[in-house]
Amino acid sequence: MEILVCIKRVPDSAAKIKVGADSLSIDPSGVEYVISPYDEMALERALQLKDEQGATVTVVCLGVPAAQKEIRQALAMGADKAIHIKDEGGSRGPLEIAQALSDVIRERPYDMVLFGRQSIDADNSAVGVIAAGLLDVPIVTLVTKLDVADGVATVHREAEAGTEVIEVKLPAAFTAQRGLAEPRYASIKGIMMAKKKPIEELPAPEPRGTLKFEGLEPPAARTAGKIVGEGAKAVPELVRLLRQEAKVI
Amino acid sequence: MSFAVCAILETADGKLKKSAAEVMGEGRRVANALGGNLDAMLIGSDTTALAEEAATLGADRVLVADHADLASFTLDGYLKPCLKGIAASTPKVVILAASVTGKDLAPAIAAPTSSGLLTDVTAIEVVDGAVTAKKPVYAGKATATIGGGSADCVVVTIRPNVFEPAAAEAGRTAPIEALEYAGADGIRTIVKEVLAKASEKLDLTEADIIVSGGRGMKGPENWPVLEKLADAVGGVLGASRAVVDAGWREHEEQVGQTGKTVSPKLYIACGISGAIQHLAGMRTSKCIVAINTDAEAPIFKIADYGIVGDLFEVVPVLTEELVKLRS
Numbered sequence: 001m002e003i004l005v006c007i008k009r010v011p012d013s014a015a016k017i018k019v020g021a022d023s024l025s026i027d028p029s030g031v032e033y034v035i036s037p038y039d040e041m042a043l044e045r046a047l048q049l050k051d052e053q054g055a056t057v058t059v060v061c062l063g064v065p066a067a068q069k070e071i072r073q074a075l076a077m078g079a080d081k082a083i084h085i086k087d088e089g090g091s092r093g094p095l096e097i098a099q100a101l102s103d104v105i106r107e108r109p110y111d112m113v114l115f116g117r118q119s120i121d122a123d124n125s126a127v128g129v130i131a132a133g134l135l136d137v138p139i140v141t142l143v144t145k146l147d148v149a150d151g152v153a154t155v156h157r158e159a160e161a162g163t164e165v166i167e168v169k170l171p172a173a174f175t176a177q178r179g180l181a182e183p184r185y186a187s188i189k190g191i192m193m194a195k196k197k198p199i200e201e202l203p204a205p206e207p208r209g210t211l212k213f214e215g216l217e218p219p220a221a222r223t224a225g226k227i228v229g230e231g232a233k234a235v236p237e238l239v240r241l242l243r244q245e246a247k248v249i
Numbered sequence: 250m251s252f253a254v255c256a257i258l259e260t261a262d263g264k265l266k267k268s269a270a271e272v273m274g275e276g277r278r279v280a281n282a283l284g285g286n287l288d289a290m291l292i293g294s295d296t297t298a299l300a301e302e303a304a305t306l307g308a309d310r311v312l313v314a315d316h317a318d319l320a321s322f323t324l325d326g327y328l329k330p331c332l333k334g335i336a337a338s339t340p341k342v343v344i345l346a347a348s349v350t351g352k353d354l355a356p357a358i359a360a361p362t363s364s365g366l367l368t369d370v371t372a373i374e375v376v377d378g379a380v381t382a383k384k385p386v387y388a389g390k391a392t393a394t395i396g397g398g399s400a401d402c403v404v405v406t407i408r409p410n411v412f413e414p415a416a417a418e419a420g421r422t423a424p425i426e427a428l429e430y431a432g433a434d435g436i437r438t439i440v441k442e443v444l445a446k447a448s449e450k451l452d453l454t455e456a457d458i459i460v461s462g463g464r465g466m467k468g469p470e471n472w473p474v475l476e477k478l479a480d481a482v483g484g485v486l487g488a489s490r491a492v493v494d495a496g497w498r499e500h501e502e503q504v505g506q507t508g509k510t511v512s513p514k515l516y517i518a519c520g521i522s523g524a525i526q527h528l529a530g531m532r533t534s535k536c537i538v539a540i541n542t543d544a545e546a547p548i549f550k551i552a553d554y555g556i557v558g559d560l561f562e563v564v565p566v567l568t569e570e571l572v573k574l575r576s
Contacts (some may be wrong), residue, residue, distance in 0.1 A: 013506040013526040017390035026391065037507045093398075094366055095359060120506055121387055124368045126356035129324070133360045138325065138437035141353055156444075158501065159322070160349050160452050161261065163444040168437060178493075178500040178507065211365055212396030214381065219392055222532055225553035227544070232566040234556045238538065239570045241554055246536040248458075248515040249482060249571065 001055040001148070003046040005114045006101055006131075007039040007074055009067040010121040019216050024091075026216070035070045037183075038116025042176035044183040045146050046114055047078040053148070056080050058108070062100050062204060063087055075194035076186035082199045090207035094122070098130035100205055106135060112153070113173040117142055125175075132173035140166050144179035252310070253285025255340040257331065258303055259350055260293045265302055267455060268346035270414035273306040275373060275407055276344045277415060282375035283341055288312055289423075290334045292327050294320035304423035306415045311425045312337060318433035321443075324353045325436040331358055333428050340402060342380055347406035348454070359404040365397035367405045369510075371533070380405070388506035388529040409455045410512045411533070450485045453504065458484035458515045461504055461531075462492060465520015465541060465560055469497035474564050475519060481571040487511070487531075489521050505530035519560045523548030540564065 011017065011031045018027040035043070046057045059074040061067050062085040071082045085100055092100075105113060113135070115128035125141075132139035144163070145156035148170070157164040158177050186194070228234045228241065242249045256276035258269040273289065280287040289308035291300055293315065300311045314330030331354060335343060343358060345351040347369040359366040370382035371392075380397040382405060397403035453459060460479040462472065472486075479486050488498040490505050504511055506526035516534035521527060523539075523546055531537070532551055539552035540560045549555045556563050 011387065013388075014524075016525060017387045019391060026387075093395075094356065094368075098356075098360070123384075123386055123388060123510075124356075124366075125352040126359075126366060126368055129353060129356040130360045133357055140438055141324075142349065154441075158349075159443070161321075161443060162446045165441045165444065167439045167441055172437075178503065209398065210400065211367070211398045213393065214396055215394040216386070217392050217394075219385065219389055219532060222537075222551040224550045225537075225555065227549065227555045227557060229556060231556070231558035232562045234558070235563060235566045235570055238554055238556060238567065239574065242515070242536070242538070243574075246515075246553060248536045249574070 001049070001053065001112070002110045003049065003055050003057045003112045003114065004060055004105055004108070004110045005039070005043045005046050005057060005074070005079065006060045006127070007043060007070060008036045008061065008119045009033050009063045009070045010036040010119055013037065013120055019218055023215050023217070024213055033066070033070065035073060036116050036119045036121070038118060038120070038176050038178070040183040041178065041180045042114035042116055042174070043074055043077060043079065044181035045176065047184070048181060049148060050078065058083065060101060060104060061085065062097055064089065068199065071199055072194050073186065075197045076190040077184055078190060081197055084199050084201050085204045086201055087204040091213045092207050093211035094124045094126035095130055095210055096208055098127045098134060101127065102131040102134040104202060105131070111170045113137070115173065115175045117175045117177050128173060128175040135173070137171050137173050138168050139173040139175070140168060141175040142177040143174045144177050146174060146180060251285050252288045252338045252340050253283035254280040254342045254344060255288040255290055255335055255338040256308070257290045257343065257345045257354065259346060259348060260291065260296070260299060263295065265299055266346070268348055268409050269303070270306055271407065271409065271412045272344055272346055273303070273308065274415035275412040277307045279342050279344065279373055279375060279380070283378060285341070286310070288338045288340065290331070290338070292319055292330050300425045301422070302417070305417045305419060305421045307418070308423045310423055312428055313425060314428040314430045316430045316432055319430065321440065322350050323436050323438055323440065324357055325438060326433055327354060328357050330428050330430050332361065335362060337426070337428065343402065343404045345406050347408050351406045355404050355406045362402060363400055364402040364404045365400040367395055367397060367403060369406055369408050371408050371411050373405060385510070385533070388510055388526065389532055390529045408512060410457070453485055453487055453502065453509045453511050456485035456511070456513050458482050459487045459504070459511060459513045460484045460517045460519065461487035461489065461521060462519050463489035463521030464491045466492065466497070471561070472498070474561065478517070478564050478568045481568045481575065482515070484517070489527050490524070518548050518552070519564055521548055522546040523551070
């Protein structure tokens, strides 16, 4: 089985985000980068499937040259090889990202393409769905369970009304939701082996500017409110404030 | 006048969802700014009464794909009638809720129609016919301003609980047009069953009131304390990442950068210190109440009202007061 996992390099969720001097991008100083957590969950499930029934796991990353660190991390976790679509900069909306990924994916054999439900920087939840459309394969989003037998995937999807149990013939695409798999730590052996695993490098297409990024600003400031009091005796005053001042109950 | 905006409305259990009024309210505002009419689109089964309701919410026309095969959502099933409706509407803006369904449909619509895509926005501006939106990024640690670009059409999903809902105008009517739909074919994802949720509660992202617990809860066995408060205020339960990672609560309840981003009217944080990734996920709540033993906890820096104290003493008293208020 051939599994492709698309990963993105993003600031760690614990990172403080400061707006850069250009008011368009973030100030990268002091920011630690990681594989986007949902992408990492997708990768983990792919590696588990490899352990359970055998598979070749290839990571695909559209990212700046420095994203090689995250690619090596994925290889250290156990992916077999990687494709790095080298992005030399410029902003891209989800349509362009999905286009670049699907153009590379289309040329390879695959049974499954896995994505995270969203990257934790742009927060679009869009690339997986668009890429699947461009590849003309079915997609199930928000997957919390993924099993494969006889060319058919059985998945759980976290829908609003409850958990949908869905069957879909491969090839197909999926986006990982929290719950699918807890990412493993790379072993020392894995880290050593990763250094020898192949990374195919491809140039990214020129950004086409289909969306216009006009600015980035800190979120609207929230001023600290008041400490109503200490302990249970402050409750009546809190209730009064919620009713009469905030008018939320 | 041509149709400037096509608003796609979601249904659940035979009713329009709460987000439908928000999509219609903002859809009307954008349509007026663009100087055009507002289409509403409904996809489902037994939608006649809902189409009439969409008219009362301000639609100038209602496009309906009604078929037993459309009773529940599949992307393959809904995409075809959606594209048909958009072809009939030729709008400048397609607007949907940034819900589970909207997040599947919007990107799937944007690609084949060569539209721009702006997701999970919290404000839309129209200047000289061009659409620009504000969108939280990094789970709300920053806000981006993004223009829809040069495409003829922009697909926009709006964050639930942020936009002013349209007020229903009783007796208002609009032409209702059926979109041809011959029944399911080409649906590649087969829903075998739907496992019921543990509770019938609303999804966190759409809840008006959230009662959230963190490490200060001390253990999963103590959650009845919060459940009682949630019942008293008609709220939904949330949780911090720490307690989800510890296995005390299900991940569906997690609020924060790797969980859900929420904007309720009232967010009550109990025993949550306020890690940066948690604050990112709930800072757009309209009113934040924090109950924590540590007066220095970061949560107090963004809370509107705080009580410094043991939640196991404070929360039961708060619950009691609120129950009294209701009765």
